Amino acid sequence: MASVARSILKKPVKISLVQLLSGTDKAANLKHAASQVAKAASGGSNIVVLPECFNSPYGTEHFPKYAEPLLPLPPVKDQAPSYYALSAMAAENNVYLIGGSIPELNPSTKKHYNTCLIFGPDGALLSIHRKTHLFDIDIPGKVTFRESEVLSPGNKVTLVDFPEYGKIAVAICYDIRFPELATIAARKGAFALIYPGAFNLVTGALHWKLLAQARAVDNQIYVGMCSPARVLDSSYPAWGHSMILDPMAAVLAEAQEDEAIIESELNEEKILETRRNIPLETQRRFDVYPDVSAGKVAYEEPDLVG
């Protein structure tokens, strides 16, 4: 039987998820995010996460208005206030920052994206994830949303190296419904899957925790889902309930609907213990399902950074 022991998480890491209350004023959202990131960092967190569309309301009508041109990197300072605000939040607080997501405009193609920027503690951009699976659903009478009317999808699995700790896979909200992306990242050695997300009240009630637990239990990995706080009189009230789960799919920390910061310490032993006790890694039958084991994805597509 092959050994499952390898270094996935080099040392314990404290992670905070900021369930941020955002409104329609981008500058105010950035200022408020900065104060909450500072609060999370002052509690000793090494990695801080913001929610999907933390700088803008969540809605196709809003994306073009709030979008910022990021390319070519680094972006022009006065055209990309969110990029520079996130970089400053990371540097001023000496934390890794998974910067939720912001609407992005590619100035050459005129395409829009839902984009997560990840910064290191020196304020340097580490990676970019553009939401890969666009949120297009129609549950008649309950919830209809078509991100693809305005947005284009990203095309890669995003695995980010945090040099002191290890690798984290970052994806955005609806991406969590696609287990392949998570499984590939876990097989490439990620110790956590982090999803800034903004589920709605219909699917949130049914699927938010279920999906978080499913990705954790499938991959025996830590999972974090970071939502905006719920604003009932907005056009899209978010589900809330940001949560951190361990590799056994136990909930380590969970917010309710209001603004909150939740935190947990992640350690390698919990991953190894889970994988020792339930040794899925060595029990997989790739001979029975070679199609899903091949891992032929655009993962190797170059990152926009570097």
Ligand SMILES: NC(=O)CCC(=O)C(=O)O
């Ligand atoms: N922002 C999103 O991608 C929402 C996803 C969602 O609500 C779902 O049910 O999936």
